[in-house]
Each structure stands twice: as C-alpha cells, then as structure tokens.
Amino acid sequence: MANEPVDVLIIGAGASGAAMAWSLADTRMHILCMEQGDWMNPSEYPSTGMDWESRFSSEFSISPNERKRETDYPINEKDSAIGVANFNGVGGGTILYAGHFPRFHPSDFRAKSLDDVGDDWPINYEQLEPFYNVNDRMMGVSGLSGDPAYPAKQTVMPPLPMGYSGEIMGRAFNKLGWHWWPSDVAIATTDYDGRARCINLGACSSGCAQGAKASTDVTYWPHAIRAGVELKTRCRVREITVNDDGMASGVIYYDENGDEQFQPAEVVVMACNGIGTPRILLNSTSTSFPDGLANSSGLVGKNLMFHPYANIQGVLPEETDGYRGPTLSLWSKEFYETDASRGFVRGFTLEMHRGNRVVRTALNGVMSGRIPWGEGHHDAYRRLHNHILGMSAICEDLPEEHNRVTLDPDLTDSNGIPAPKIDYTLSENSQRMLDFAVERGTELLETCGASEILVQSPIPFGGWHLLGTARMGSDPSRSVVNEWGRSHDVKNLFIIDGSIFVTSAGVNPTQTIQSLALYIADQMKQRLANLFD
C-alpha cells in the first residue's frame, strides 16, 4: 500500500531531528520522522549487569565498524587520521554521548573577522541565545551560573558533584591562576521532567539506565510524540527524490523487512549527522542534480571537522573518583580564545576527567607497559586503580575542503546503499594546538602532584563530533544551506544536523546543533505562508 504524503518528513531521530520534531509539532502539520535504528531499552544498558565494562567494546562500542548492529552502516575510515564514533537509533549519538553540554562562545561565530581563518557564521550568539535557553530546559541542563568565560546565562539544575577529583583539580587550577568552572551537562542532578536524578553510575557513554542523562529518546521524543509527531523506526532512507520543478518530492527507503518503499512529503528535513546527511545527499542523483542533491556549490561532503582531541592523564598519590560519576564535570577555558604568541589560532577547552573505570585501568596499564605481565601485576594495578586523573583537550578544527565524506565505490550497508568514505588529515594549526594542550595538561597534572603522565594525541578513535559537510551561509557558491537551514538549490529541503556548522569551535557541539535546529524550526514557522519563496 502506498504511503500517504506528509507535510514534513524528518530523516534521523537523533539530537537535531528530535528538537525539530518537537518544535514543529505546534503547527499541527503532519510530521513524520524516519529513523533507521530502534528504540533503546534502558533496562538492557550495560550498567545493569556485572559485565558492563566488557559491553563497551561490543554492542555498545562507539565505533559503528566495531559495533556492527543490524541498524548500523559501515564507514570506510582507512584514509582518516581519526575514526568515527556515532550511534544509530532513536536518540542518535545522544544515546552514547557524555552529555558535556557547552554553548559556543560569541567569538566562535566570527572566526574569519577575528582571526582570519574559516568563515563567519551567518548568525551570531545573540540570535541563538533564546534557543540555547529553550534547549537547556528541554534537555535539562545542570551547571553553575556565573561562568566568567561566557555571557551571563542561567542553568536549570545544580552542578554535578565536585567529587575528590574535582577538588584536586580545583586546587591546582587556583595555584596556576587558570580559569575553571563546573561544566554545563545534559544530566539531571535533580528529578526532572519525569526523569530520575543522576546517581553517578559512571557509565554515561554506554547509555544511561537511570534516565538522568538527556538522550533525546527520554527528552524531546516523548513530548513530540504526545504532541502528534509520528516516528517510524527501522526505515533506512536511500535517497531523496525530486520532481520536474526541482523540488524534493519524498524519499525512497527500505522498511524493516528490507522492502523498498516511497514516502511522499511536502518538506524534507535532513538530520542524519555530518556523515549520514552528505552520504544521502550524494546518493540522491538525478538528471537535474547529477552531482548529488543540493550540491551546486560542490561543497556537500567537504569541510568535515571532527575536533582533534588529546588525552592527558596522570597518576596521583591520593584517591580520585575513579569509575564513579559522570566522567566530565569541570572545564577550563583558559586557552579558549586566540593568543597568537602560542603559535596557533583559535583554541581549546580542557575537559577534566574524574578517573578511569576498573577494566579500562587494567587494559590501558598493560598495553602501555605500566602494569607488567606476571609478578608485579597486582601491585602495579593497585597503584593505578582509583589514582588516575586526567583531561582531554578538545581543539577547534578548521574547515578544509580536502577533509571530506564521499561515497565508497564498493562498500555498502546491508540494504546495498553505498557506505561513506572519510578522507581526513590533521592541519598544522591543529597539530600545534594539540602539542600546546599536552604541555599545559601536563603542567596542570604535575601541579596536582602527578608522578607519571600518560598522553594520547590525537585520540585515534575520537571522531564523535561530525561537522561541516553541508555548511550554512548566505553565498550559494560557498555554502549548501542558507542562514536558516534551507538548501540554496532545493527550496523544500532543509538540513539541521551538525553538517551545517561553518566552523567547529573548541567545544562539544550538541547544545549548538540542537539550538540551531530549534532556531531553524522557528524560522520555518515564521515563514510558513511563503516557505519556498
């Protein structure tokens, strides 16, 4: 039976798709979201079982190539310095994310004017601010107001506990005179919106069994569905179709039985993330769009930004929080804004880590030679167990066209849709920033009293932020979507996920991805009468 046409078809039920669906629901239009993955069952998350740490490397791995669920698609990353991390299901990446939830800083929207790199965004902090505030409430953000690294903003719930680790770090920061502050996190520290408060399970990145972490399956989606949005799982979109007028007419997708179907729609919204979205656009070729849909600029798939990360850890004489509590709970913006004397432009956030999990301590210890085989294993393990403290530096990645997503000529997913191929190298600016961050991280840990420093730079599997591959802008020859997310080429096609980022900033992106989705939804609502003009 043919599918009925819908007013708005959103593809992808992750961070941005959920926010858009909820915001558009009050228009009373017929809104359908198609998601290739499943609903999650929190009672099956690893932290409910004794073997929870083992499951981090199998069906809850952050790498789709390792996880290999039926609902995943493979990614060819052999020519990428950094491997991709994602999750495919209702909630998208928020199922596994750490919930570290910073906003962009005002300067992040103006990299070109301030530092002559990248491009300026077509919008600014003030325009996004009201949507940051809405997103704070919808996701439930905890933190402490008054951070001098940001314009004034209110948080919804109190910060995560400082813990033993935070106190050690805080003392060291104060000794050095560096900025530090409790992080904004999308983790409920009090009971909130039907969700129970965080009880420090320490397993955020394999799904939150408590429901305290704001994955969109427990935040936006229940509200959107109650408001009438329809969400269909196990629908994998292959391509967007166009009519003779060059407008999107709907999508071809595979249903749960693998059967090909067509879903007609008046408006199509892409929310498949910075890799999934260019993949489907590039796969949507036609006589009018031979190089892929919305690609007259040739920029679909280009300018991929990941955020190079350095991980710096130290071994302390005193006890840290170890495996307890959400890993990321403090940040430092000391090196965030450009200082030319450092030898690079733009900057990074230091995200403090409370410590390591029990098995992770053993695995890292043995593989790095700090824990020997045989005699001495147990003493060495005990010296590290609950005595590790660390941080990661999340460095601003600048847009470069050669960093890109294309379609792999051979590799496909289980429905035969071409898999994405990633080409990505680190720039010299990124490398200098990473090196500087490692030096500063080492200085901080030594101030904490750390005896040994362990460094991983860049983190090879740390491509969890997927940005820039269908950038926004006002010039159709230099961007894929306009200032409010509409494709320059196809006037009923919108893109709302991390693809539309112009630059990456030195912060985790999801707060900004979702606030942008809310902003675009708001712009659409204001223009409903002449949306396609």
Add this chain to the structure above:
Amino acid sequence: MNTITTDNPISSEQTSILACLASILIPASDKYDIPGADDETIMSDIISAAREHAESFKTGLDAFDAYAQSEFDTDFVSLDHDDRMAIVEHFQDNAPHFIHALVSVTVSVYYQDTRVMKSLGLEARPPFPEGYELPQGDWSMLDPVKERGEIWRKAD
C-alpha cells in the same frame, strides 16, 4: 556434561595455551588472596568472551605453539616461565592486534570477577540501580576565578 568442552569455540590444546597465557599475564596472589586469570571460573568466562573473536583466537594461539616448536622444539605449555615470556615478547612486537584482543578479554573478565572486585574494596555489583555517592564539594573554591572577572572575547 562438561560445558566448557562442548561449548568451547577453541580446541583443548588452544584452551591450554590460553590458560597458560592468562596465568602469565595475571598470576594468583597470596598477598592479596586472589586467584590468577587461569582460575576455572574465570577461564570459562574468558572462553565465552573469546567466542566473539574465535577465529582470531584460534589463529593467534596456534601461532604460539608453532613459534615454540620452531624456536624451542616443543609446545608452548611445556616451556619454563622465561621461555614462555620470551615468546610473549616476540608476539607483543609481531602480533600486537592479537595481544590486544587477548589482554582485553582477559582483564575484562578478571576485573569483573566477584572475588577480584572485593579484594579491591569494590562492591561486587553492577553500577545500576544503586549507583555511587560522591562529595558535593565546596564551590567557594571558585572565588579566585570569579574575582578575575570576565574572560570571554567580544565578537560583534
């Protein structure tokens, strides 16, 4: 019925090599009163965990025996500790992926064993539903940060 044998994705020779490697990596300790990774219960869990990578385990373990034969003219398990360690070091250099898989499976199972967790002062339970307590801390530690004032860069 011996479930280990019937369910075992690897042969009995391979199982002996695996047990031998597990005990070299994590031997029993009198000092901490804990078993080694070749303890029967732990080994049975290691073997189930290895099932997911059965082919690479079979190949990897056979290579230990083949190398022992070529270098020492005997099988791996018959060697003394020093010779076994020499072979481990050879494979650390030459088969890092297999060594990573071996260490990963062994330590995952070992450090999730109830007896081992207790010896580390951990409660032998999953994190959910009880969770853990952490001190709230004293946010007046931020006073110097506040005193320094705004540090964000104006943009427009």
